[in-house]
Amino acid sequence: MIRLSNVHKAFGNNHVLRGVDLHIPKGESMVIIGGSGTGKSVTLKAILGLVTPDVGTITVADKDISKGDRDALLSRFGMLFQGGALFDSLTVWQNVAFRLTQTGMDKARARDIAIEKLRRVGLKPDVADRFPAELSGGMQKRVGLARAIAANPEIIFFDEPTTGLDPIMAGVINDLIREIVVEMGATAMTITHDMSSVRAIADRVAMLHDGVIKWTGTVVEMDSTQDPHVDQFIHGRSTGPIEAVR
C-alpha cells in the first residue's frame, strides 16, 4: 500500500533521513519505533507530502505521491499529529467534523458523527462545544485522534497517540487503533515510544535509527531478535549501540 524507497531528507546540515526503505502492505498495522529526533515524524510527513524528500520515491497504492491529484490522495488519509494540531478557532466538534463539513455534509449530521467519534476516544458529548484551549493535553490528543478517524480513512497515521495519557486511557486508545485496523481494514502507521502500545497495536515493527530502517519484524521477532539496537531500545538501556546523547 505504502512504499518508501531510498528516501533522503536534510534540513540544512541535519541529514535526518538517509535512505529509508519501508513497505506497509494494505490492512497492516505498522509501528515505527526509534529514538527521539531520529525522523519518525518527518517520515510520516513525507508520505503525506508535507515534507518533500530530497531524494527517493514514495508511492501509495503504486502511485507516486509527488504526481497527480494531491487532495484526492489526502482524502484517503487520516493523521493524528504529535502535538494534536487542533484548530484553536474552532470548537471541538467542528475540529472533529472538519473534513465532513468541508465536503458539504450538513451540520447536524456532522455533529452527530463527531460526538460518536469523541465517544470512541473516551470523551463525553459535553466537550463538543468547548474550544481546544480549554482541554487538557491528553484530551486534546484524543480530539486529534477523533478528527483523524472521523471520515473513516483507509490509511491512518498516528504520531504518538498515547503520550500524555493515563495508562487506562492509553489502553482504550490502543484497543481503538487495533479495532480500526481489524474491523475497518484500514492501513495504519503508528509512531510510539510506549512498548505496551507497540505490543497492543503492531502487526509489524520497524526501527528507525541513523536515518535508515535498521530493523523490521513482527512483535514476536522483536522480542527474540539479536539486533543490538532493538534490544537496547525495547529494554530501555542507556548503554549500547544507540548513543544517549544526540
Added chain:
Amino acid sequence: MTAFLASIGRATLAILASIGAVTLFAGQTVGHMLRPPFYWREFISACMTIGYFSLPVVGLTALFTGGALALQIYAGGARFNAEAVVPSIVAIGMVRELGPVLGGLMVAARVASSIAAEIGTMKVTEQIDALVTLSTNPMKYLTVPRVLAATLTVPVLVLVGDIIGIMGGYLVGVSRLGFNPAAYLQNTVDFLEFWDVASGLVKGAVFGFIIALMGCYFGMRSGRGAQGVGRATKAAVVAASVMILAANYLLTELFFSA
C-alpha cells in the same frame, strides 16, 4: 573591499529575492481568490476582526489628528492672514493624505501583527499541516478571506476616519479658534471634491491589501517556536508600514501629479 562589496551584493540579492517571493505570494493570493471554494465564514469573521474592531483605534487617531491639523493650519495660515482656509485644508489633508495613511498605519500595527501571530502560531503548532491533510488549501482558507476582508473594510475605516477627522477639526475650529459652526461646515463641503475622497478610499483599499498580505506572508513563513512567531509578527508590521508609506507616495504621484 571585496568582502564589503560582496556583503552589499548579498543584501541586494536578498532584497530582490524577498520582493520576488512577496510578489509571487500576492499573485497566488489573487489567483486563489478567483477560484472556488470560498470560505464565507472565515471571510465574515475576518471582516469583524479587521474592520469592525479597528473602528475605535482609527476613530481616535482621526479625531486627534483632525484637531491638531486645525491648530497647525490656523497658526500657519495666520502668518499670511489666511486663517479662513482652515476648514478646507483640514478636509483635504484628512481625506487625501492623513486619513488613509494614519488609519492604514494604525490598522497595520493592529491587524498585520495579529494575523502574523495567529497564522505563525498555526504554522508552528502544525495546524497548517493539519489543514493540508484535511484537503483544505491554507491559502484559500486563511489568506484569501483575510486579504479580501482587509481590502474591503479598510476603505470603510478610512471613510469613517475622514468624517471623524473633519469633526475633530470642526470641534477645535469652533470651540478654540472662533469659527462660525455653519460657515465651517459649509466651507468644508464646498471645497471637497469627489476625487479627494475617492482617492483616499482607493489608497485605503491598497493599504488594506498590503496589511493582510504581509500578515499572512510572514505568518506562513514563520520560523519554529515562539521566537519564530515573534520575528514574523515584527517583520509583518515593519514591512506593512514601510510598504504603506511607499505605496502612498506612488499613488499620490499617480493621482495628483498632473
